[in-house]
Amino acid sequence: MIKTEIIFSNLKRNGHRLTKTRKAIVSALLTSECPLSAFDLKARLLDGDVEVNKTTVYRELAFLVKHNVIHEIQFGDGKTRYRVCPDGHHHHAICVKCSKVDEIIMENDLAAHEKKLDKLINFKVLHHTLEFFGLCKACNNAELKKRAAR
Amino acid sequence: MIKTEIIFSNLKRNGHRLTKTRKAIVSALLTSECPLSAFDLKARLLDGDVEVNKTTVYRELAFLVKHNVIHEIQFGDGKTRYRVCPDGHHHHAICVKCSKVDEIIMENDLAAHEKKLDKLINFKVLHHTLEFFGLCKACNNAELKKRAAR
DNA sequence: TTTGCAAATGCAACCTGGTTGCGAAAGAGA
DNA sequence: TCTCTTTCGCAACCAGGTTGCATTTGCAAA
Numbered sequence: 487m488i489k490t491e492i493i494f495s496n497l498k499r500n501g502h503r504l505t506k507t508r509k510a511i512v513s514a515l516l517t518s519e520c521p522l523s524a525f526d527l528k529a530r531l532l533d534g535d536v537e538v539n540k541t542t543v544y545r546e547l548a549f550l551v552k553h554n555v556i557h558e559i560q561f562g563d564g565k566t567r568y569r570v571c572p573d574g575h576h577h578h579a580i581c582v583k584c585s586k587v588d589e590i591i592m593e594n595d596l597a598a599h600e601k602k603l604d605k606l607i608n609f610k611v612l613h614h615t616l617e618f619f620g621l622c623k624a625c626n627n628a629e630l631k632k633r634a635a636r
Numbered sequence: 637m638i639k640t641e642i643i644f645s646n647l648k649r650n651g652h653r654l655t656k657t658r659k660a661i662v663s664a665l666l667t668s669e670c671p672l673s674a675f676d677l678k679a680r681l682l683d684g685d686v687e688v689n690k691t692t693v694y695r696e697l698a699f700l701v702k703h704n705v706i707h708e709i710q711f712g713d714g715k716t717r718y719r720v721c722p723d724g725h726h727h728h729a730i731c732v733k734c735s736k737v738d739e740i741i742m743e744n745d746l747a748a749h750e751k752k753l754d755k756l757i758n759f760k761v762l763h764h765t766l767e768f769f770g771l772c773k774a775c776n777n778a779e780l781k782k783r784a785a786r
Numbered sequence: 787t788t789t790g791c792a793a794a795t796g797c798a799a800c801c802t803g804g805t806t807g808c809g810a811a812a813g814a815g816a
Numbered sequence: 817t818c819t820c821t822t823t824c825g826c827a828a829c830c831a832g833g834t835t836g837c838a839t840t841t842g843c844a845a846a
Contacts, residue, residue: 503793503842524832539796544833546794560712562765564803564832579759588757600768607738608773609729615712616766618750623758653813653822674803689825694804696823714832715803 489570490516493555500553510536511546512555512570520587521559521567521578561617581622583629588622639720640666643705650703660686661696662705662720670737671709671717671728711767731772733779738772 493512494504502508514530515522522530524543531538538546547568550556559567561580572589579588600611621629643662644654652658664680665672672680674693681688688696697718700706709717711730722739729738750761771779 501793505794505842507795540832541797541834542795549794558712560710562710562712564714566832579753579757579761581759582762588759590753590757603729603740603768603770607729607740608776609731609738609768609770610776611729611768611770612732613770614766614768616764618753618759618761618764620753620759620761620763626758626760655813655823657824690803691805691826692824699823 493570497553497555502549502553506536507531507538507542507546508549510534510538511543512550515556515568515570518569521569523565523567525565527568560615577616577618579618579620579622581625582619583621583625586622586624590618643720647703647705652699652703656686657681657688657692657696658699660684660688661693662700665706665718665720668719671719673715673717675715677718710765727766727768729768729770729772731775732769733771733775736772736774740768 490513493516494509497508498504510531511527514527514534518530524540524547527547528538528540528543531543547556551558551568554571556568556570559569559578561567561578574591576589576591579590580586596614596616600614603609603611640663643666644659647658648654660681661677664677664684668680674690674697677697678688678690678693681693697706701708701718704721706718706720709719709728711717711728724741726739726741729740730736746764746766750764753759753761
């Protein structure tokens with residue numbers, strides 16, 4: 487995976503060490519199909535036989551956020567999740583039943599809204615969060631089937 | 637305030653008691669200009685000489701959410717905030733410096749997006765969150781002034 | 787290859803927001 | 817006023833996340 491190498495060499499160039507933990511965390515986040523919480527991440531590292539203390543996980547995540555390798559996402563369940571910085575700005579569709587996360591891209595853009603906020607109430611938008619919560623295809627089908635059976 | 641009376645009589649009609657605590661919490665949330673956390677609320681009640689145990693605050697908030705009097709809002713700082721259910725669906729502009737919260741209404745609606753999600757990936761949206769984070773007018777001015785002084 | 791030092795790590799203890807079990811207090815209808 | 821159920825307060829607990837400090841480890845220079 488080429489993206490891993492780019493991240494590693496960037497970190498190295500800026501004088502940071504490439505420890506076993508750091509490499510494992512970046513790789514895990516890169517290969518994950520959805521954002522991971524600190525807890526999820528710790529479990530996933532353990533699957534790959536890398537045992538890491540939770541303090542280290544939190545510190546490493548903070549480090550990677552600080553150096554713009556990953557960023558935080560909040561789904562409102564009290565857990566902070568992390569994902570490798572995407573090229574564009576994405577939003578998410580989160581299934582409230584199975585927690586599956588899909589990335590979505592909004593075409594008629596929120597950028598226009600951010601500009602409007604500035605004009606109307608002089609609010610300078612730095613960033614925003616937009617998450618959709620509902621039922622994914624599979625869960626919705628299961629739900630419909632259950633209802634039909636009654 | 638007439639809205640208070642409507643809420644109280646609705647609760648009463650449904651067989652719920654109107655305790656000192658319940659009345660104080662509803663009133664505090666109604667008169668607050670921004671969503672309150674459990675902690676904020678407890679402090680505000682104390683200002684009005686109503687001392688309430690934190691467990692009671694959390695239980696009362698859960699009760700009011702369950703009965704559709706208030707709802708939760710997440711600003712991603714690890715605290716759940718509450719506000720009296722608004723007539724329409726609002727979003728927020730949250731100042732990252734002073735934490736001032738403004739309500740905003742989006743005209744070109746997200747409802748169209750929710751329909752599109754359903755069509756494209758069969759995702760049934762139940763609800764969504766959209767919050768803008770940035771600098772309010774006052775904080776932005778202060779920031780500009782500080783920069784000009786340098 | 788070895789050495790030295792800052793960066794990274796592990797551990798234990800801690801903090802904060804929120805929850806649970808249970809006995810005591812208090813609305814409100816009879 | 818009595819009675820019964822809802823509500824309340826307390827203490828103990830839980831989960832996610834943080835901090836201080838001593839130890840280990842990359843890695844660059846010698």
